[in-house]
Amino acid sequence: MTVQANQEAPATWALEIEGLKKRYGSGFEALKGIDLRVREGDFFALLGPNGAGKSTTLGIVCSLVNKSAGKVRVFGHDIDTDLAGAKLNLGVVPQEFNFNQFEKVFDIVTTQAGYYGIPLRKARASAERYLRKLGLWDKKDTPARMLSGGMKRRLMIARALVHEPRLLILDEPTAGVDIELRRSMWAFLEEMNRNGTTIILTTHYLEEAEALCRNIAIIDHGEILRHTSKKELLTQLHVETFILDTDQSLATAPVLEGFETRLDGEGAVEVDVEKSQGLNGVFAQLDQQGIRVLSMRTKSNRLEELFLRMVEDNARQGEVTP
C-alpha cells in the first residue's frame, strides 16, 4: 500500500542522476551522459549486458568511482556538496567480494556499523538482527574466507543493511547463487521493500527483474536506452511464442492460418501469437485438426526477448553511425 502511495505522489526521489559521464583513466568513456530517477519506495532494476556501465554508475553513486561530469543526489543530498548525507542514506552490495577475508562474519558487520558512527551496543544488536534474517547467525564466528559463495553474498547484504539505509543498492546480488537461495533472497528483498526500503539492483537474470521490479532502465554502451515501468515495457512486446504439448507425435508442424508454427526439438508445437490475435484461433484450428493440447507454456522470458532486441537494435545503429 505504501508502494501505491509512493507511485502516485513521490514526495522525494531516492536517487536522481543527471548528465552523468565517466571517462576512466585509460581514456575509455564508460558513461556518456546518463539520466536516471528512482522514486522513494521503488524496486528498480538497471539492466544491461556485460560492460554496459552498470557497476560504473552504481560506483559513482556510492563514491567508489569519481565521476567526470554530472549530478548525483541521494534523497536530495548532492554528492558534491553533502557527500556524508548521501552516504548515510545508502547501503551498497558490490558486485565483487570486498570484505577482509580473514575477519569474522560478526566483526565485519559490526565494524561496518561503527564506520557509520553507530555505537558498539547498537551495532552489535543490528548486526545480529540482519545476520539472523539472512541465515548467517550460526556462522558469526567464522572467518569470511570459509563461507560459501552464497553466504558471502548474504554477508555483504547484512553489512549493507546494518546502518538501516533508506536506499539499498545491489550490484548483481544473486550472481552465483543457487535457485533455492535466490528465491529466498528475493523474498527477503521484497520484504525489505515492503517495509519501505528503496531498492535498486542490477542483474543479468531478466527473470529476476521481471519478478521483483516495478521500474526498469536498460543501459548499453554507457547510454540509457529505456527508462520506464516494467508493465509498459511488457506491453510493447507484440509477439509472444507459446509452446504446446499435444497428444500426438507430429512429423510436421500443423498449419494454422494466420499463425507461424514450427516443431521444437522434442516434438512440441511452437506458435507465434501477436498481441492483437489472442489464442482462441490457435485452439479452434487445432481442434478442427483433431489435435488435443495437453499443456501450454510461454517460450523464454519475455523481458529477455525485448532486451535482446533492444541491445541488437542499438548495436546496429552503432554500425550505421559509428
Added chain:
Amino acid sequence: MTASAILTAFLTIVVREIRRFTRIWPQTLLPPAVTMTLYFIIFGNLIGSRIGSMGGFDYMSFIVPGLIMMSVITSTYANVVSSFFSMKFQRSIEELLVSPTPNWTILAGYVVGGMARGLGIGLIVTLLSLAFTRLQIHNLPMMVLTVFLTSALFALGGFINAMLATKFDDISIVPTFVLTPLTYLGGVFYSIELLPEFWQGVSMINPILYMVNAFRYGILGVSDVNPYVALGMILVFIVILSVVSLRMLQRGKGIRH
C-alpha cells in the same frame, strides 16, 4: 556526522587495527621481542662488556634506548603499510570509502592503530631490557613525547607508502632499503663522536639520528644533538606528512577509479 559519531568511527578503526595485529601476534609481536632479546644478549652482554663505555655509560645502557626506538619505528611503519595496503589489495577499504567517515578520521585511525602496535612493542622491549640492565629516567616528558611523536611520524610514512604501493613488493622496499640503513646508521649502536668529522656531518642529515638521540636524552641525559631541536623537527615532519597523506586520500589515487 556528529562529533560522537566520528569518535565512534575513529575508535572502530583503531580497535580493528589492534584486533588485526593481536590476531597475528606470531608475525607482529613475537619477532621483535626475539630479535631484541638477541641484541641485548649479543651486543649488550657478550660484546658490550669488551667495548667499555659509550657516551659515558656502559654499552648495554647506551644501546637500550636506541634499540627501543628501532623497534618502535619498524613496527609502527610495518603495521600501517601492511594493514592499509592489504585493505587496498582486498578492496575492503571500500567499506570505509562508502561510509561517511571523514578522510582525516580514517587517517587518524590508521595512525593511532599503528602507534598502538609500535608503542606496544616499545613497551615489550623495554620490559625485556630490564632483565639486562637498570633503566633510569632522566627526563620523562622528553622520553614519552619523543617516542609518541616518532611513532606517529612513521605511521604516516607507512600510510603514504601504502597509498603509493601497487604490489606487495612495494611495501618492503622502503623498510629494507631506507629505514633499516638509516636506523643502523642513526646512532643506535654508537655515538657519532666516534666518527671522523666528515661522517659526523653526513650523519646529521639522517632524521632518525635526531629521534634516537632525543629519546636517549630522555633516558640517559646524553645526546649528540639538541633534543629540543629534534622534537621540533619531528613535529614539522608530522605536519608535512599529514598534509600529504590527506591530499592523497582525497584524490583517492589507487583506491577510487
